[in-house]
Amino acid sequence: MGVIWALTPYLLAAASLPPARGAIVVAYESGVDAYAEALEGIGATLGSSTLRLVDLNAAGADLTRALGAPGVQLVIAVGSRALAEVQSRKAAVPTIATMMLHLAEGEGGGHVELDIPLSAQLQAMRWLWPNRFRAGIIRNPGRSRYSAEALESRARKEGYTVLVIDCDGPARLLKTVAAMKGKVDFLLCFPDPDLYNPVTVKPLVMASLEGRLPIVGFSPAFVRAGAAAGIYPDYRETGRQTGEMAQRLLRGEDRGADEGPRKIRVAVNQRVARLLGVEFKSGTLPVEVFR
Amino acid sequence: MANFRTIFTALVCAWSVFAGSPDDGTKKAGDERVLFGDLPAVEAAALHAQTLAEAPANVSVITAADIRRYGYRTLAEALGSVRGFYATYDHMYHYVGVRGVSLPGDFNTRFLVMLNGHPLTDNIYDSNGFFGQDFGLDLDLVERIEIIRGPTSALYGSNGMLANINVVTRSPVDGERLRVAAETASFGERKLSVSMSRYLGGGANLMLSASVFNNAGMSFPADGLAVPAGVRGSFSNADGERGYHTFANLIWHDWSFTAYFNARQKQPPIGLGTSLSGDPSQHVMDSRSLVAATYKRQAGPGEVRWQLSYDQYRYHDRFNYPIGDDLAAVHDQNRGDWVNSQLTYELPVAGVGPLTVGLRGSWELRSEQYNLIDGEVQNYTARPDRSVAVFAQQQWDLSSRWKLYGGVRLDDTKNYHRFVSPRVAAVFQPSPRTVYKLVYGRPFRNPSAFEQFYNDGGLSYAAAPPLSPEVANTFEASMERQLTRNTTLIVNGFHYRIGQVIEAVMLDGGVQQYRNDARLRSTGLELELSGKAGGGIEVSGSVAVQDAAGGSPMTRLANSPRYLPKMRLGVPLFRDRLFVSGALQQFSARATGSGDLLGGSVLADLTATVRLHRRFDLQCGLRNALDRRYEDPIFLTVDRLRGDGRSVFLKLIWRVWE
Numbered sequence A: 001m002g003v004i005w006a007l008t009p010y011l012l013a014a015a016s017l018p019p020a021r022g023a024i025v026v027a028y029e030s031g032v033d034a035y036a037e038a039l040e041g042i043g044a045t046l047g048s049s050t051l052r053l054v055d056l057n058a059a060g061a062d063l064t065r066a067l068g069a070p071g072v073q074l075v076i077a078v079g080s081r082a083l084a085e086v087q088s089r090k091a092a093v094p095t096i097a098t099m100m101l102h103l104a105e106g107e108g109g110g111h112v113e114l115d116i117p118l119s120a121q122l123q124a125m126r127w128l129w130p131n132r133f134r135a136g137i138i139r140n141p142g143r144s145r146y147s148a149e150a151l152e153s154r155a156r157k158e159g160y161t162v163l164v165i166d167c168d169g170p171a172r173l174l175k176t177v178a179a180m181k182g183k184v185d186f187l188l189c190f191p192d193p194d195l196y197n198p199v200t201v202k203p204l205v206m207a208s209l210e211g212r213l214p215i216v217g218f219s220p221a222f223v224r225a226g227a228a229a230g231i232y233p234d235y236r237e238t239g240r241q242t243g244e245m246a247q248r249l250l251r252g253e254d255r256g257a258d259e260g261p262r263k264i265r266v267a268v269n270q271r272v273a274r275l276l277g278v279e280f281k282s283g284t285l286p287v288e289v290f291r
Numbered sequence B: 001m002a003n004f005r006t007i008f009t010a011l012v013c014a015w016s017v018f019a020g021s022p023d024d025g026t027k028k029a030g031d032e033r034v035l036f037g038d039l040p041a042v043e044a045a046a047l048h049a050q051t052l053a054e055a056p057a058n059v060s061v062i063t064a065a066d067i068r069r070y071g072y073r074t075l076a077e078a079l080g081s082v083r084g085f086y087a088t089y090d091h092m093y094h095y096v097g098v099r100g101v102s103l104p105g106d107f108n109t110r111f112l113v114m115l116n117g118h119p120l121t122d123n124i125y126d127s128n129g130f131f132g133q134d135f136g137l138d139l140d141l142v143e144r145i146e147i148i149r150g151p152t153s154a155l156y157g158s159n160g161m162l163a164n165i166n167v168v169t170r171s172p173v174d175g176e177r178l179r180v181a182a183e184t185a186s187f188g189e190r191k192l193s194v195s196m197s198r199y200l201g202g203g204a205n206l207m208l209s210a211s212v213f214n215n216a217g218m219s220f221p222a223d224g225l226a227v228p229a230g231v232r233g234s235f236s237n238a239d240g241e242r243g244y245h246t247f248a249n250l251i252w253h254d255w256s257f258t259a260y261f262n263a264r265q266k267q268p269p270i271g272l273g274t275s276l277s278g279d280p281s282q283h284v285m286d287s288r289s290l291v292a293a294t295y296k297r298q299a300g301p302g303e304v305r306w307q308l309s310y311d312q313y314r315y316h317d318r319f320n321y322p323i324g325d326d327l328a329a330v331h332d333q334n335r336g337d338w339v340n341s342q343l344t345y346e347l348p349v350a351g352v353g354p355l356t357v358g359l360r361g362s363w364e365l366r367s368e369q370y371n372l373i374d375g376e377v378q379n380y381t382a383r384p385d386r387s388v389a390v391f392a393q394q395q396w397d398l399s400s401r402w403k404l405y406g407g408v409r410l411d412d413t414k415n416y417h418r419f420v421s422p423r424v425a426a427v428f429q430p431s432p433r434t435v436y437k438l439v440y441g442r443p444f445r446n447p448s449a450f451e452q453f454y455n456d457g458g459l460s461y462a463a464a465p466p467l468s469p470e471v472a473n474t475f476e477a478s479m480e481r482q483l484t485r486n487t488t489l490i491v492n493g494f495h496y497r498i499g500q501v502i503e504a505v506m507l508d509g510g511v512q513q514y515r516n517d518a519r520l521r522s523t524g525l526e527l528e529l530s531g532k533a534g535g536g537i538e539v540s541g542s543v544a545v546q547d548a549a550g551g552s553p554m555t556r557l558a559n560s561p562r563y564l565p566k567m568r569l570g571v572p573l574f575r576d577r578l579f580v581s582g583a584l585q586q587f588s589a590r591a592t593g594s595g596d597l598l599g600g601s602v603l604a605d606l607t608a609t610v611r612l613h614r615r616f617d618l619q620c621g622l623r624n625a626l627d628r629r630y631e632d633p634i635f636l637t638v639d640r641l642r643g644d645g646r647s648v649f650l651k652l653i654w655r656v657w658e
Helices: A002-016 A033-046 A063-068 A080-088 A118-128 A148-157 A170-180 A201-210 A220-225 A235-251 A270-276 B002-019 B064-069 B075-080 B449-453
Strands: A023-028 A051-055 A072-078 A095-100 A110-113 A134-139 A161-166 A186-188 A215-217 A229-233 A264-269 A287-290 B059-063 B085-089 B094-098 B111-115 B142-149 B163-169 B178-185 B189-201 B204-215 B241-252 B255-266 B283-299 B302-323 B326-349 B353-373 B376-382 B386-397 B402-413 B419-431 B434-441 B470-484 B487-506 B512-532 B538-550 B563-573 B578-587 B601-613 B616-623 B631-633 B640-642 B647-657
Touching (some): A110 A235, A118 A134, A134 A148, A134 A170, A148 A161, A161 A170, A201 A220, A201 B283, A220 A264, B075 B094, B075 B142
Parallel strands (some): A072 A095, A095 A110
Antiparallel strands (some): A229 A264, B178 B189, B189 B204, B204 B241, B241 B255, B302 B326, B386 B402, B434 B470
């Protein structure tokens, strides 16, 4: 919330300005801290005077009018709802989609996704918990873009062995975790609302504790909920990355690309680590510690 | 019966008002929301937290934050804030009433108090009379207090009639590395406590805590009391209290080890039986200790839990009885030692729901009661009991909205009869915001060794005839409804019938005897509205309306207020650096054991907690801030005692090493 308050003057100023030459429309939803952080990064890179912010949750928000205003050269859609709203209006200018998972190929724009590559996650784990090279991965066949073989291959390149078990729904989740017990050192969880949600997280964490199997989650909330560690994007940096992509696109240096997050954050749940007897390394990289 | 019909009608009306109103749907969010959304923190992640099984009952929870913000320093204070509960104090023990039942002369025997799921009932009095400093755990160590209303004998056996109070301690992984607290209060109260937690490596976490206290006590008027020669007007130095608490918890992988040792010595200002009052040489000493190990792990499709404990209870007192022209110092000594073991297995039954089965055994190594008069042992009684129990509880998930619970427990003891206690409950949840519960139970209470076997030759207690277990039939209906995001309404109706009530009756000459011939019933309705306003302001209000009667013909129960309204308000200020809270509690008139009505009163408490520094908190509070005069019904040499007037306390907390 603090970020939103800090941004309020920028937002008000930007919203009240007429679209200048080279204006960029940013569609987003208020009320999500991660989006606010990304907006802060976008604003820091592009400057607030060029941005035309449209809060889709605000009364009277008129995205159609904003997209049709003269001088608009680019649209940034923050989040999947914003992208859907922009696409439904068939904007005549390129669109950059950011702060989303699993983006399909777009047209005339770029993507900044939130999927952290497996290699980056394993590199973080090597730093955080050295000498533990057996990773478990639960793959949802209905969502995963990678085959089990592809995941194993990528892990091998990082010096890890992975055990990939398919799980097509929450009903099989605990059995899948139980099947990994003793065979892996930690369990990597990829963002998947079907498998990991407020209903499933409690039994999952309990199974992790009872099976002495540390979970590596994908969000701060997951770490607070009981994952031993978490690896997730730096949303402010994702915003900067989006802003830089917009600058390149406006300068005609590229026609848009698909990028993953270039900066990640690592967190540990000290309480759970102590329960599991896991000694995470405190080294040079910054780690958020949740007690 | 008319009252029960009224309550039932009110519940049906409440049901019809709320059952029909639709709940908000939820918006479908994009996949990335899984990264941003909140997930519920799993409290049981502490692993050692031996919480009660998911209870099909109306539950209240006092959290660690409540304890800190509202300045609860004893279990009696904390429970006194809960809907339908009330506490009385005879300056020897605190007595807690619920459902309008707290008979003078009882030893808090109709509910269970547990420490991390381990019953604290002693084996002499079957008492849970530990609510003041005689409760051997400092409330700073409490993570939460779960209060489960209604019968729990189907899971926990004897004494689980009216409610179950489970005190869950903080996990060693959550505690500060070193914490010191010092406390002082009116009536010469002083207390110092130290706690520490350490990670020992390899998944082992240890918490240690110790405290000492020494209270001078207040002065009492000598009016109407038999006091030692020379005492006139009032007496002081006869209400002191001192003692210590220690607690240790080690958790390591699937194991949790607990040690709980404590003792308290209290000077009772009011005499017992025919003894004198205001005699500073009189005292009672209680010690309730235990060491326990718990092992829990997945086994096959379910979870197995095994508990083994050694429990100890010590009590001795000294009261001076006038015999002829002389005073005889009588020391009452009680010693209990026993071993418990319990094995439970909880497994999911495909297509039905979770099933819990368990086996419990208890072996008393010692159960001694005797008197020492002039160094000579008299009235020695030792009747150690042994008991075994089997129990099972099945949950049937009939649909996404309906759940049915059925449980039964068979208890068999050497000293008493077998008893079968069933409980059935239906839970209907038409929406995530609303839940209705109906519970029927048949809980019981065996006579305690004290009630059955103790007598001191007629000084204060006469020998009891053979006693049978108390048996109750209980009916509960409740509705819990989340009115808005931050507002919750609870409506709870109950009807209890307890037969073969074991009750102390006063014989000629002020001597008590336990008998089995009473019966009682209690019918009531409770409402509670709680919520949070902007800025973190907490507001709650509740009222309990209850009609409890007993005897033949039925007359109003002693120490049973008909109305118990309560209010609580908490306001955080200066970005939570200061928390100011207030509580109002009213109780209507209560009868004494002799049938006299004592007027009701309103008690107001104020507490302020300020964070002076990152490592220092200062807390101060006023109790009975309006200095209202009232009397509690008691069962000593007199049947009423003036309640405490206005008092103030001050507490400094230093987190030396976080």
